[in-house]
Amino acid sequence: MRSALAENPIMPGGSDLASVAYLGIVIEASERALAESPFALFEGIAEQAKVETGGAAVYVGLYRAPNGETPATVRILSCAHALPASIADLMAEAQREAGAIQQKAAQHFAALDLGGLEQLRPAPVPHAARPARRSSPPLAVPELSTAPEAAPPATTEPALRAVQSASQPSRGRYERLANAFKAATSDDQRGRIAGELVAAQQSEDALERFYAVNAMVRADAGFFRDALRSAARDADRHVSDLARRALEKLTRAG
Known part of the structure; x- marks a missing residue:
């Protein structure tokens, strides 16, 4: 895949695998070669491509060659998205603000002298008499019901049903x-x-x-x-x- 992208005939300068946003890998081989290749091999290729592209969307397609003697063929389709100018400006502004914050954090400030506070003494505050507490009639305690609580109604929201559904097989x-x-x-x-x-x-x-x-x-x-x-x-x-x-x-x- 790396050599195919580096020797791209459409782009004379080639393309970098790390800049790919979508990657399609089409493998065409004989039925015997596909049968002898474990499925985990193709999953490993997809996972490795995701790592090297930094999380691109990777699709792997397996096709049986019509002629059993034809050697295996690998075709690669890739594309990359350029960030809009507004996003680039926003990123540049964020970098400038981060630099200003780092400069402020690096400034040295002298220690604050709190020695003068030792001479201060709090003024005494007279305690006011607490007012007599008025008695109030006892509150009626509601009788506890022995009937079982009704089960909560089943949710009808699609998002909640998705959370309550069984997890996908691992x-x-x-x-x-x-x-x-x-x-x-x-x-x-x-x-x-x-x-x-x-x-x-x-x-x-x-x-x-x-x-x-x-x-x-x-x-x-x-x-x-x-x-x-x-x-x-x-x-x-x-x-x-x-x-x-x-x-x-x-x-x-x-």
């Missing part, structure tokens, strides 16, 4: 499950982890199903062969493609 959790399965020393441990992955593979969330199937492939595709066969018929294309590639790899190895 890719790191399923990576830890895959690592724990490979490190397990007993059938009971592997059985408990396999139960969690199979249950997640039946989730209504397509992203969670994808993470679960990916963890099965990473842990032991042969152990989860039946679950992968079921995932190959998943309604989500990404889940079914991942399961089919794993099954094809098992068939070739087998």
Whole structure:
């Protein structure tokens, strides 16, 4: 990516990766190369691009080459936004104010002499008699009700519903499950982890199903062969493609 941006034919001077605001990475390879490449590799490329661009929007697209013998091709689309003149003026003014504040903070002031305050003595203040407190009738204590409180009504605001909804599935959790399965020393441990992955593979969330199937492939595709066969018929294309590639790899190895 760095060499492609540095040797940009549109801009003779090239472009810097740190100035990119949007970056699109299109990878076109054979079906075999895509099947042998772990999905985490492409996620790592996207994360590294975000770091080197300082948080740019990075999009990665994977496409299967029509000819299986064609070498892999990488295409890069990038663009950078220039700040408006008003924003540049505002930043310059903020820098000038910050410099003035730093100069004031660096000035030295002599210590304040408070020795004259030691001669001051507070004048005595006579205490006035406290007025008699008027008695007031006792307040009636309301009777406590034993009926249970009603549950608070469900919110109808979309923003509050979004906060109250379940959190998104975590890719790191399923990576830890895959690592724990490979490190397990007993059938009971592997059985408990396999139960969690199979249950997640039946989730209504397509992203969670994808993470679960990916963890099965990473842990032991042969152990989860039946679950992968079921995932190959998943309604989500990404889940079914991942399961089919794993099954094809098992068939070739087998």
